[in-house]
Amino acid sequence: MFLYILACFVILLGCGMLGVVLSGKFKERVSQLSQLQNVMTQLEFDIDFLNITLDESFERISRNVESPLKNVLLYISDRLKKNPVADMQRLWSRAITKYQYDLALSKEDIDILIDFSKTLGEGNREKEKNNIKLADMRLKMALDRARSEADKNVKMYRGLGFLAGVFIVIVLL
Amino acid sequence: MNKRTAEILNYLPEHMRRMLCRTFELTGDTIYEIRIRNKLPLIIGTESGNFSVLPDGKISPAVGGAYIPDSADIQKIFRAVCENSVYAFSEDIRQGFVTIKGGHRVGITGRVCVSGNRIETFKEISSLNIRVAQEVLGAANLIVNDILKETGITNTLIVSPPMGGKTTVLRDLARQISDKGIKTAIADERGEIAALFRGVPQNNVGVQTDVIENAPKAEAALMLLRTMSPQLVITDEISGRADAEALRQCFGMGVSVIASTHGEDAEEVLSREFLKPLFDKTGFRQIIVLKKEGRGINSEIFGEVRVVD
Numbered sequence: 001m002f003l004y005i006l007a008c009f010v011i012l013l014g015c016g017m018l019g020v021v022l023s024g025k026f027k028e029r030v031s032q033l034s035q036l037q038n039v040m041t042q043l044e045f046d047i048d049f050l051n052i053t054l055d056e057s058f059e060r061i062s063r064n065v066e067s068p069l070k071n072v073l074l075y076i077s078d079r080l081k082k083n084p085v086a087d088m089q090r091l092w093s094r095a096i097t098k099y100q101y102d103l104a105l106s107k108e109d110i111d112i113l114i115d116f117s118k119t120l121g122e123g124n125r126e127k128e129k130n131n132i133k134l135a136d137m138r139l140k141m142a143l144d145r146a147r148s149e150a151d152k153n154v155k156m157y158r159g160l161g162f163l164a165g166v167f168i169v170i171v172l173l
Numbered sequence: 174m175n176k177r178t179a180e181i182l183n184y185l186p187e188h189m190r191r192m193l194c195r196t197f198e199l200t201g202d203t204i205y206e207i208r209i210r211n212k213l214p215l216i217i218g219t220e221s222g223n224f225s226v227l228p229d230g231k232i233s234p235a236v237g238g239a240y241i242p243d244s245a246d247i248q249k250i251f252r253a254v255c256e257n258s259v260y261a262f263s264e265d266i267r268q269g270f271v272t273i274k275g276g277h278r279v280g281i282t283g284r285v286c287v288s289g290n291r292i293e294t295f296k297e298i299s300s301l302n303i304r305v306a307q308e309v310l311g312a313a314n315l316i317v318n319d320i321l322k323e324t325g326i327t328n329t330l331i332v333s334p335p336m337g338g339k340t341t342v343l344r345d346l347a348r349q350i351s352d353k354g355i356k357t358a359i360a361d362e363r364g365e366i367a368a369l370f371r372g373v374p375q376n377n378v379g380v381q382t383d384v385i386e387n388a389p390k391a392e393a394a395l396m397l398l399r400t401m402s403p404q405l406v407i408t409d410e411i412s413g414r415a416d417a418e419a420l421r422q423c424f425g426m427g428v429s430v431i432a433s434t435h436g437e438d439a440e441e442v443l444s445r446e447f448l449k450p451l452f453d454k455t456g457f458r459q460i461i462v463l464k465k466e467g468r469g470i471n472s473e474i475f476g477e478v479r480v481v482d
Contacts, residue, residue: 052258085183124293
């Protein structure tokens with residue numbers, strides 16, 4: 001009997017945890033989008049005031065953001081340093097692919113970054129600032145959507161996880 | 174191919190990198206420029222003359238069969254020399270060149286975008302000219318003792334026609350004098366003497382040397398006087414009253430000066446109106462007219478000293 005109660009408890013806990021893990025992805029997306037907005041603000045500062053090159057800027061910004069975005073920026077910075085002829089858009093694409101399992105971003109979010117990288121570094125200060133503003137605006141919209149999705153789905157996944165556990169326990173009874 | 178020349182290859186697309194790697198092996202240290210023009214043959218300048226580069230990296234005096242760079246090649250190289258950050262090089266681009274790692278200089282031409290009376294940027298780039306930095310350690314060996322004497326540094330104006338070795342000699346003088354512990358300041362308007370890259374001189378200009386680059390030399394010289402308290406100011410290509418006035422202020426503050434100017438001989442330089450005030454008792458005490466024997470980096474530079482009365 002004791003073992004039976006213990007098994008039910010483990011099932012409930014496991015399913016509940018699964019719900020928490022699945023809902024975590026939504027929260028993580030919100031966090032990463034918010035950090036990306038922070039990256040854009042810092043990048044604009046580096047271009048407008050510090051006038052440093054992108055490899056230096058990404059290295060600097062990477063110190064102020066958390067993994068996996070930190071790793072993405074460090075990867076791009078390192079590749080730019082090693083090979084100045086590297087194609088910027090391809091570099092971003094490779095970095096995102098390399099860390100895709102750690103990133104909680106949706107395809108739509110990744111498209112924003114890839115579009116942003118298309119002309120990054122090619123223009124004068126004004127053009128770069130416009131490019132950053134556009135990306136920032138799109139990230140803000142994506143963040144708003146991600147927040148409302150998170151509000152909806154976090155509770156749902158947690159509830160579903162717990163209910164699935166209850167269901168299994170009932171079936172086992 | 175030396176290490177500095179090899180640094181140029183990092184800024185080229187992969188296929189051109191392979192091609193020019195072979196070319197550099199063939200030409201060794203004699204190469205001094207690479208001209209990359211849109212839809213025109215790729216040409217290199219060497220001490221033995223100009224050659225076109227074939228797709229396999231070999232060189233030929235005829236242009237037939239040469240590799241023809243396209244706009245994609247030029248755009249890639251342009252972005253690379255700007256470290257993928259064109260905005261950060263807007264001032265350099267306005268001047269028409271960018272200095273890359275190793276001190277090499279990349280000249281840019283094409284259709285410009287003008288805002289007001291000021292060149293904003295290049296709309297289309299038609300050609301790039303990579304000038305290979307030629308640092309010749311010891312270039313001033315035959316001259317340094319005429320300038321650095323036991324009594325101190327003699328204020329000297331160095332004269333030669335274009336390509337006569339003025340900048341090479343100034344750079345080596347800076348190195349030799351600075352390494353003897355004399356605080357030296359360089360007002361390097363065109364970034365040719367020290368060739369700063371991310372704040373680090375790409376040429377050896379000595380351990381006691383401070384550099385202001387890309388600023389009008391008159392302004393830079395005065396700024397150096399105020400901020401770095403140098404014992405010696407070195408500057409290239411004195412060409413106007415503002416430059417002369419800045420040097421007069423250096424002399425007035427008891428700072429030694431070594432400068433250069435274009436010219437064929439001492440008489441011609443002495444007759445220039447704007448330079449005349451610089452030849453008084455506190456000013457330039459001698460003119461050294463450079464003479465060159467041989468070509469390229471293996472040439473020997475010596476000077477004819479004309480003491481100013």
